[in-house]
Amino acid sequence: MTFNRRTFLGTSAVAAASLAAPMVLAQGKPRVVVIGGGAGGASAARYIAKDSKGAVDVTLIEPTRTYYTCFFSNLYLGGFKEIDEIGHSYGGLAANGVNVVHDWAVGVDRDTKTVALAGGGALQYDKLILSPGIDFVDMAVPGWDISAQNAMPHAYKAGSQTELLKAQLAAMPEGGTFAMVAPPNPYRCPPGPYERVSMVAHYLKANNPTAKIIVADPKPKFSKMALFQEGWNNHYAGMGDWVGEDFGGGNVSVDPAAMTVTIDGEETKVDVANVIPAMKAGRIADIAGVTDGNWAPVNAADMSSKADPDIYVLGDASQQGDMPKSGFSANSQAKVCANAVRGALTGSKVFPAKFSNTCWSLIDTNDGVKVGATYEATDEKIAKVDGFISQTGESADVRKATYEESEGWYAGITADMFGAKA
Amino acid sequence: MTAGGTRYLAALVLSALLAGPGLADTADIEAGEKVFQQCKGCRQVGSGAKHRSGPHLNALFGRKAAGLDDFRYSKSFQRAGASGLEWHADTLNVFLEDPRAMTSGTRMSFRGIKNGEDRTNLIAFLRQYSDDPANIPEADPTATGIDHDLDPAILALKGDPEYGEYLSGECTTCHQAAGGDDGIPSITLWPEDQFVLAMHAYKNKQRKHPVMQMIAGRLADDEIAALAAYFKDLKN
Numbered sequence: 001m002t003f004n005r006r007t008f009l010g011t012s013a014v015a016a017a018s019l020a021a022p023m024v025l026a027q028g029k030p031r032v033v034v035i036g037g038g039a040g041g042a043s044a045a046r047y048i049a050k051d052s053k054g055a056v057d058v059t060l061i062e063p064t065r066t067y068y069t070c071f072f073s074n075l076y077l078g079g080f081k082e083i084d085e086i087g088h089s090y091g092g093l094a095a096n097g098v099n100v101v102h103d104w105a106v107g108v109d110r111d112t113k114t115v116a117l118a119g120g121g122a123l124q125y126d127k128l129i130l131s132p133g134i135d136f137v138d139m140a141v142p143g144w145d146i147s148a149q150n151a152m153p154h155a156y157k158a159g160s161q162t163e164l165l166k167a168q169l170a171a172m173p174e175g176g177t178f179a180m181v182a183p184p185n186p187y188r189c190p191p192g193p194y195e196r197v198s199m200v201a202h203y204l205k206a207n208n209p210t211a212k213i214i215v216a217d218p219k220p221k222f223s224k225m226a227l228f229q230e231g232w233n234n235h236y237a238g239m240g241d242w243v244g245e246d247f248g249g250g251n252v253s254v255d256p257a258a259m260t261v262t263i264d265g266e267e268t269k270v271d272v273a274n275v276i277p278a279m280k281a282g283r284i285a286d287i288a289g290v291t292d293g294n295w296a297p298v299n300a301a302d303m304s305s306k307a308d309p310d311i312y313v314l315g316d317a318s319q320q321g322d323m324p325k326s327g328f329s330a331n332s333q334a335k336v337c338a339n340a341v342r343g344a345l346t347g348s349k350v351f352p353a354k355f356s357n358t359c360w361s362l363i364d365t366n367d368g369v370k371v372g373a374t375y376e377a378t379d380e381k382i383a384k385v386d387g388f389i390s391q392t393g394e395s396a397d398v399r400k401a402t403y404e405e406s407e408g409w410y411a412g413i414t415a416d417m418f419g420a421k422a
Numbered sequence: 423m424t425a426g427g428t429r430y431l432a433a434l435v436l437s438a439l440l441a442g443p444g445l446a447d448t449a450d451i452e453a454g455e456k457v458f459q460q461c462k463g464c465r466q467v468g469s470g471a472k473h474r475s476g477p478h479l480n481a482l483f484g485r486k487a488a489g490l491d492d493f494r495y496s497k498s499f500q501r502a503g504a505s506g507l508e509w510h511a512d513t514l515n516v517f518l519e520d521p522r523a524m525t526s527g528t529r530m531s532f533r534g535i536k537n538g539e540d541r542t543n544l545i546a547f548l549r550q551y552s553d554d555p556a557n558i559p560e561a562d563p564t565a566t567g568i569d570h571d572l573d574p575a576i577l578a579l580k581g582d583p584e585y586g587e588y589l590s591g592e593c594t595t596c597h598q599a600a601g602g603d604d605g606i607p608s609i610t611l612w613p614e615d616q617f618v619l620a621m622h623a624y625k626n627k628q629r630k631h632p633v634m635q636m637i638a639g640r641l642a643d644d645e646i647a648a649l650a651a652y653f654k655d656l657k658n
Contacts, residue, residue, distance in 0.1 A: 047591070328595060335591035351588045354640075356595075358633055372633055374640055385640055388632040408605030412596040420600040 029057045030345035033115050033125040035105045035284055037062030039069075040131030040314030040330035042093060042417040047338035049097040055346050059099040059123055061115065065089065067418075068158035070189060071327045072410055075362055077155075077166050078199030079206075086158065092419025108288035110308055127341050130290070130305075131314040131330065132282025133157065134188050137294065140278035141181055142253035151256035152273040155196075156188060168272045169203060175210040176271035178240075179261045181252055182217040183276045186295075188316045188325045190223035191371070193276060195361040198228065201236040202364055213240030214270075216263045218250030223324075224361060224371055230392045231363035281317035295319035300377035301353050302340035303333050312337050321381025322373075329357045331413055336377075353377040360406035366396070368403030454547025457540045463620065464530070467551045475612050476530060483552035485509050487525075494611065498527030511545050518544065531607035572622050577615055579647040586652025589645055592637065599656065610656045617650035 034045040037060055045060040052058075066087045075081040090100045101123075107116030114122040136154065138145055144152060155165040172178065178200055182193045197215055204211040221244070222228075232240075243249040248264025254275060260267050280286075280294035290296045290305040296313040297306040298320050305311040314337060315330030323329040336353040343350035358372030373387030390402060458467070466472055467479035477493040488495040488503035495503075502525050507513060517524045518541050520534040535541050590599070593609060601610040609617070623629040624638035625646075638646070 051587075331595050332592065335588075339588055339591075349584065351585060354589070354592055356592055356637060358596075370633070372636060374636055386636050388636055404605040406605070408603070409596045411602065411604040412594065412598050412606060415598050415600065415602070416591075416594045420598070420602070 029055065030126045031057045031124055032059070032127045032129065032341060032345070033123050034058065034060045034129040034131065035115065036131035036133060036282065036315075037064075037067055037090060037093075037100070038131060038133055038315065038330065039071075039327035039413070039417055040316075040334045041129065042067070042090075043331045043334035044129050044131065044312075044314060044338045044341075045098045046093055046096050046417065046419060047335055048342055049093075051338065052342050052346055052348070054097060056342060057099070058097065059101055060090070060093060061101050061103055061105045061117065061123070062090065063102060063104050064159070065102055066159075068162065069327065069410075069414065070156070070158045070192070071413075073155070073158040073162045074192065074196045074199045076162060077169065077196060078202045078362070080199075080362065080365075083163060088414055088418050090418065096419050105284050106287070108284065108311075110289065110311070113310065125310075126345060127310055127312065128288075129312045129314060129337065129341070130282075130285050130288060130296070130317060131334070132284045132317050134279040134281065134316045134325075135283050137278040137280050140184075141275055144181075144254050144256065144275045144277060148254075148256035148275070151259070152254060152275045154276050155274060156192075156276050156279075165272070165274055169200060170207070172204075172208055172211055172271045174208055175212075176208070177212045177214060177268065178204070178272045178274070179268065179270040180213070180215045180274045181254065181261065181276060182215055182219070182222070182249075184218045184250070184278050186325060187276070187279045189359070190324050190326075191228075191359055191361045193217075194222055194224065194228045195363075196274070197240070197242075198231060198236070198361070198363045201232070201239050205236060205239065211239075214261075214263075214268065215240065215242045216249045216252045216261065217242060217244050218252075220245040223359075224369055224389065226392050227369045227390055228361075228363065231367060231369075235364040235367070279316075281313075285313060285317045292319070300380070300382040303337040304340070312341065321375075321378075322384040323355060323357055323375055323382050324359065326357055326359055327413065328359065328409075329355070331416060332356055355382055358409070360402065360409060362403055362406070366400040366403050368399055368401075368406050370402055370406070449546040450543045451547050451550065453540075454543035454545070457535065457544040458547055461532075461544075464532075464616075467548060471551075473613070474616050479548055480551045482509050482514075482548055483511075496525070496527050496529050498525040511549070514545050514548070515541055529601070529603060529608050531603055572619060576622065576643050576647075577618055579618075579643055581614070581644070581647030581649065581651030583648065583651045583655075585645070586648035586650070589641075589649050590652050590656075593649070593653075596633075601657075610653050612650070612653060614647075614650040614654050617653060618646055621646045621649070 032048055034041045041060060045058050048056055049058040066089055069086045072081055072086050076083055076086060094100055104118035105115050106118045113125050116122050153161050153165045155161040180197060197213060201213060243263055251264045253262045254273060259270055261270050261273055281291050281296050285291050285296045288311060290307040290311055290313060296317050296319060298304060298313050298318045299306060300320060303312045303314055305313050314333045316325040332355045340350055342348050355375035358370055360368055360370045362368050369390040371389040374385045375382045376385050464474050464476045465479055466474055471478040471480050473493050477490050486503050487507035488499040518535050521528055521530050521532055596606050597609045601608045621638045624634040627635055
């Protein structure tokens, strides 16, 4: 079909007349503001801009110029990836028509529909998408607060924290002790702490084989537990202990000045302490007033906030039901949300929600495992439909193929988030 | 045996391969046909063979790489063909062992056949479908299309590419929309029927991959058709 000027104008007029939101059109292009440039926000911004072909004005607010993915940051700790390999710029999004603003969003006024920026100024929105990731619950681990993050890094937002943890790992004295305080549910990336234990063990086995690892965990069990335990027995026997809830793993305090970790009354002097506290939605969700407790409840069909139909919450910050808090989930939710937002603003067709997730973890060289599921929107929540998990005792070939697949996924999802690399 | 240039050389190389020490008795066309099973998802050979995501394999021997006009080859293969690569037993043997080692940018997402005997048998099987199968007993060319029992009504469904574009979001988290391939196969530019067959094979658990079984498992017939219609033309 070709458009000459007359038919083009004609069809737009018809489309405008049939739109349910003429006020939006009266003000010009509808405006979407996205806060947070990770797997949820970058994907949503890119899909709305790309699929609306310029009909929607999309602005992404993200403070950092280089985004380091949390996924694969453990592989950097293990020496399988360089830090630059997990860093991404926002140039590809700009090429897709997204206005990228490097600033902090510090306020949301839902009455005037404006977002205030730390650098001054405000942005108007018709639809606001929040994808702020996580923050930590204050004093969740007694003795630790955010001011202790240099002495005892969380490394659960990738970038300088991850580099710091790796530097501390490399500087451990021979035969030293690495401690991890694992988080309670729900938290970002359920297998993440355990993949990290594997990668730390991999590094220490090669570089500091008499070093010890101790993990204090408030949970009785964790994601892919049988697979990790099998892998730890196969590759890292005798290198460490996992102290679960049954043995007081949830009764933990730390002293960052003295570098001690106390588990169920027993104090241990450690050389590196990776403290991953309990989590909550990134702060802007709280400021916007869309949280209930630690997280922001959403409607499963389109990821809209239960508190405000013009605000959407994606990824880790959302409370949606059965999906794990993962980059894959956030990317999946972003596409459902983008389709709904575009439909609401331009009248484009809105298709039913479909969600999926897969999490790959690396245990040792060429020993990859995965877990995944599909999900659907019900009236109450995002509900699991079907799932699978790697099996214990799989052949080396299968595990190697799983790892190679995870590398393919990394290339795929980062291209899907940020646009294909030029 | 026909004389002349490359053809003669090809026959010699083949006979060397097949008649070499210990090989004459072991090149087994029937075994080669079994090895070919793993190629059938993407390749056809025999009467009525068509291009799938890879070109058909009739008259393969002596063919220049990227030598068929009506198939869209990867740049990598176009370069290989331009620099003189031809398909004979020896080059096929090297290629099949590790396709990426010979043409790094091939869209052929196949690990290769590490077992030398399997390669020999496969090459002997394929040799039947080129002219003058020297040193190999004449065999009836048999159509070896993709075996499937999919309802023709499902194959005939016309997909809605707009719906496919939306649904493709679930695919492009792993499969790159630009067609790249780093450990996860490319799914762009596939013939529609082949895409549909592959997805139904996962849905029916005939193909093994657990992620794909799960994803395809809940796609309705019209959704699979929509995806096929969208990806067949996707070119970034």
